[in-house]
Amino acid sequence: MRFDHNIMIHINNLSYRYPDGTLTLEGVDISIDRGEFVAIMGPNGCGKTTLVRHLNALLMPTAGSVSVFGMDTKDMSKVWNIRQTVGMVFQNPQTQFVGTTLEEDVAFGPENLGLPQNEIRKRVDRALLEVRLMEYKTHAPKTLSGGQMQRAAIAGVLAMEPECIVFDEVTSMLDPESRQMILDTIQQLHQSGKTIIYVTQRIEEILPLADRIVSMQDGRIEFMGTPHEYLASVGSHVPAITSLMRKLKEKGFDVRDDVFAVDDAFLEIIKACRMVEKENIDDE
Numbered sequence: 150m151r152f153d154h155n156i157m158i159h160i161n162n163l164s165y166r167y168p169d170g171t172l173t174l175e176g177v178d179i180s181i182d183r184g185e186f187v188a189i190m191g192p193n194g195c196g197k198t199t200l201v202r203h204l205n206a207l208l209m210p211t212a213g214s215v216s217v218f219g220m221d222t223k224d225m226s227k228v229w230n231i232r233q234t235v236g237m238v239f240q241n242p243q244t245q246f247v248g249t250t251l252e253e254d255v256a257f258g259p260e261n262l263g264l265p266q267n268e269i270r271k272r273v274d275r276a277l278l279e280v281r282l283m284e285y286k287t288h289a290p291k292t293l294s295g296g297q298m299q300r301a302a303i304a305g306v307l308a309m310e311p312e313c314i315v316f317d318e319v320t321s322m323l324d325p326e327s328r329q330m331i332l333d334t335i336q337q338l339h340q341s342g343k344t345i346i347y348v349t350q351r352i353e354e355i356l357p358l359a360d361r362i363v364s365m366q367d368g369r370i371e372f373m374g375t376p377h378e379y380l381a382s383v384g385s386h387v388p389a390i391t392s393l394m395r396k397l398k399e400k401g402f403d404v405r406d407d408v409f410a411v412d413d414a415f416l417e418i419i420k421a422c423r424m425v426e427k428e429n430i431d432d433e
């Protein structure tokens with residue numbers, strides 16, 4: 150097969166069985182383009198983490214295949230290259246720190262790549278700037294707040310300069326403000342050209358950002374499509390803002406009911422206000 154440089158990740162008929170016999174993934178097919186932002190959703194235990202751990206060869210398929218830029222994850226000679234291409238950030242950053250200061254911690258990855266000292270310093274500074282933690286450079290990672298720790302973990306991955314970053318429920322332990330800060334950082338990374346794979350159970354945080362939604366159920370893909378298509382398919386489990394639009398529509402207002410971004414909702418509410426004004430004039 151000829152390798153298409155626009156395809157970042159190709160998952161072909163992937164099944165995975167844990168050593169204890171639990172079949173966790175079955176017949177999963179996904180192709181992710183370079184620069185795409187894909188959200189992976191689904192209930193606890195449906196296989197999201199198991200799926201993304203295949204993307205940088207932390208797990209190997211029981212059946213089917215996973216390739217990154219055409220490199221098969223089963224090819225042992227490619228594992229190093231694959232791990233440099235796909236970086237991973239997990240839910241509990243505490244378990245990922247290795248350095249005594251933040252700066253040392255972020256430098257750990259590039260040091261392992263054997264890069265020259267000045268290049269390492271450049272990468273560490275750039276990564277800390279991107280996650281807005283420069284002033285904490287000399288602090289110990291364990292003294293940071295939850296949100297800062299998560300951003301520090303992201304900086305550690307950024308310093309490796311991967312083309313693709315996987316975020317596995319990274320905001321689930323955070324307060325709304327820290328969560329927003331992480332989401333802003335991820336959006337910037339996407340805008341700068343990185344491929345983003347974002348695992349979450351929070352539909353409202355991801356719909357405005359993702360190009361595509363993959364929804365899983367019991368180890369299989371249940372839905373794959375744009376955020377608008379997703380909303381049309383889910384029925385009741387929609388963000389509050391969509392629910393509000395649907396209620397307005399039920400009341401007879403001619404508004405869109407597939408809206409999930411505040412800006413779009415704003416335009417629809419203005420439309421509804423005009424209708425109310427017109428009705429008031431007609432009544433007089």
Ligand SMILES: Nc1ncnc2c1ncn2[C@@H]1O[C@H](COP(=O)(O)OP(=O)(O)OP(=O)(O)O)[C@@H](O)[C@H]1O
Pocket residue numbers: 167168169171173191192193194195196197198199200318
């Ligand atoms: N090491 C393991 N050994 C055996 N079974 C496992 C192992 N890790 C996970 N599983 C099982 O595989 C299934 C999928 O787990 P996974 O962690 O991939 O789901 P998830 O969608 O990420 O869930 P969550 O939303 O809770 O993070 C679950 O039934 C889980 O119990």
Ligand SMILES: [Mg+2]
Pocket residue numbers: 197198199317318
């Ligand atoms: Mg998980």
